[in-house]
Amino acid sequence: MAGALEDAVKAGLRGWTGRLAGEGLEERLRHLSRPENEYGVDPFGFSLDYTLSAVAPLLWMYRHYHRVKVTGIQHVPAGRVLLVSNHSGQLPVDGAMIGVAMLVEADPPRATRSMVEKWVPTLPWVFTFMARVGQVVGTPDNCKRLLRAGEAVLVFPEGARGLAKPYAQRYLLQPFGLGFLRLALETDTPVVPVPLPSRDHLHFGEPLRFSGRPDDDDGVLEQEVEQVRASIPGAAGPRPDGAHERVPATRA
Amino acid sequence: MKPGVVITGISGNLGRALTRLLHGRERIIGVDRRPFPGRPPDVEVHQLDLRKNKLEDLFRRGPIKAVIHMGILHEPRMSAAEHHACNVLGTTRVLEHCARRGVEKVVVLSSANVYGPSPDNSHFITEDAPLMAASRFAGVRDLIEVDMLANAFFWRHPSNQTVVLRPFHIVGPTI
Numbered sequence: 001m002a003g004a005l006e007d008a009v010k011a012g013l014r015g016w017t018g019r020l021a022g023e024g025l026e027e028r029l030r031h032l033s034r035p036e037n038e039y040g041v042d043p044f045g046f047s048l049d050y051t052l053s054a055v056a057p058l059l060w061m062y063r064h065y066h067r068v069k070v071t072g073i074q075h076v077p078a079g080r081v082l083l084v085s086n087h088s089g090q091l092p093v094d095g096a097m098i099g100v101a102m103l104v105e106a107d108p109p110r111a112t113r114s115m116v117e118k119w120v121p122t123l124p125w126v127f128t129f130m131a132r133v134g135q136v137v138g139t140p141d142n143c144k145r146l147l148r149a150g151e152a153v154l155v156f157p158e159g160a161r162g163l164a165k166p167y168a169q170r171y172l173l174q175p176f177g178l179g180f181l182r183l184a185l186e187t188d189t190p191v192v193p194v195p196l197p198s199r200d201h202l203h204f205g206e207p208l209r210f211s212g213r214p215d216d217d218d219g220v221l222e223q224e225v226e227q228v229r230a231s232i233p234g235a236a237g238p239r240p241d242g243a244h245e246r247v248p249a250t251r252a
Numbered sequence: 253m254k255p256g257v258v259i260t261g262i263s264g265n266l267g268r269a270l271t272r273l274l275h276g277r278e279r280i281i282g283v284d285r286r287p288f289p290g291r292p293p294d295v296e297v298h299q300l301d302l303r304k305n306k307l308e309d310l311f312r313r314g315p316i317k318a319v320i321h322m323g324i325l326h327e328p329r330m331s332a333a334e335h336h337a338c339n340v341l342g343t344t345r346v347l348e349h350c351a352r353r354g355v356e357k358v359v360v361l362s363s364a365n366v367y368g369p370s371p372d373n374s375h376f377i378t379e380d381a382p383l384m385a386a387s388r389f390a391g392v393r394d395l396i397e398v399d400m401l402a403n404a405f406f407w408r409h410p411s412n413q414t415v416v417l418r419p420f421h422i423v424g425p426t427i
Contacts, residue, residue: 044375118372141374 013053020059025104032109044146045131046111054133055100061093062100070105072204076192080147081207082184083112083154084228085194086173092116094196098154099134101202113146114154140183147187154194155180157225176229178221186214195232205231254279255315260323260346262297263288265427266361267322271295272426281310283323302342311349318357321346324398328391339394340401347405350412357413360402364420366395379418 115138157176190207262282282297368385
């Protein structure tokens with residue numbers, strides 16, 4: 001009974017995705033397959049079938065509520081890449097919009113694996129859902145394995161600091177952790193900044209490539225991290241005309 | 253005399269399954285506190301506690317080429333102190349005999365449970381990961397200590413081949 005209901009909901013959502021995606025895209029998404037085991041999930045719990053159903057409401061929001069316009073997605077290189085973003089609010093809707101853009105705008109479509117906070121797996125049901133749509137606990141080892149497998153990994157180097165900031169500081173960028181840069185150096189991965197919030201305009205920046213020792217002192221790496229951070233608005237502090245203004249996603 | 257294979261904990265499900273696998277090919281010497289009803293007549297089973305001196309007699313009596321140590325108690329009704337002593341001291345004794353008699357191969361059955369579930373674990377745990385299970389469930393400390401003893405043995409006695417198995421749940425029709 002519950003199984004039949006689940007299947008019906010999945011099939012319904014899957015149909016909705018198909019209609020929203022349009023014919024050509026529907027066809028392309030089918031090629032987004034990856035190694036899956038007998039339960040239909042990849043080694044990290046991602047399921048393409050599940051994701052194409054679950055993405056329907058997000059895709060609707062993407063098309064009809066946020067009406068996202070995407071620029072620069074051609075900057076995302078093929079193969080392993082670290083997408084560096086900042087998100088505001090406890091619900092990662094903005095992060096989800098990046099994932100949707102990578103699915104429907106990138107050519108070929110890409111599945112985005114985002115690194116989530118370590119408490120997320122303590123949430124029953126929620127984490128199963130998150131894993132099925134490609135999210136992974138943000139440990140360095142997980143990130144390295146995904147990058148070595150050629151995945152696009154979305155990270156939020158502000159960490160919990162970025163999530164838990166008060167409303168008045170919602171456009172103020174918090175300091176970045178250094179972990180993502182060490183991983184980029186260790187795995188020789190290009191970094192693409194994706195600034196948020198940008199509800200109507202999602203811009204993928206030019207890929208930044210770094211060279212150096214992944215085990216350099218914090219002080220050395222901080223300069224390079226600052227380069228990534230500076231490509232995201234809000235890094236310099238609140239705007240003089242008030243932080244409530246929406247910060248443009250693209251810089252002149 | 254054909255060199256024997258000692259199986260501790262032979263009366264358990266895994267011990268009996270292993271006996272079926274080795275029976276007819278190896279000279280099996282079983283050790284368990286429990287009886288082994290229905291054992292094949294040519295399999296000797298000694299009902300004794302691993303801490304007893306009688307265990308050493310088995311090693312004295314003839315050459316032993318391998319020890320498969322599965323005699324690790326998982327008995328929640330037993331007192332914690334007795335449980336701990338039996339497992340830790342029993343394993344210590346078994347490993348001592350292996351070292352003294354130069355047993356070629358030593359296999360210790362631990363469990364993947366020694367790593368402990370934790371929301372911040374990486375998706376794939378490698379065998380050099382810290383054994384954190386006791387942080388949430390103290391009852392598993394015996395197993396962790398047994399695993400550590402086997403690890404120390406591995407490094408201290410390179411001439412004995414030591415294998416520490418950390419299997420996940422073992423399921424199947426014969427278990």
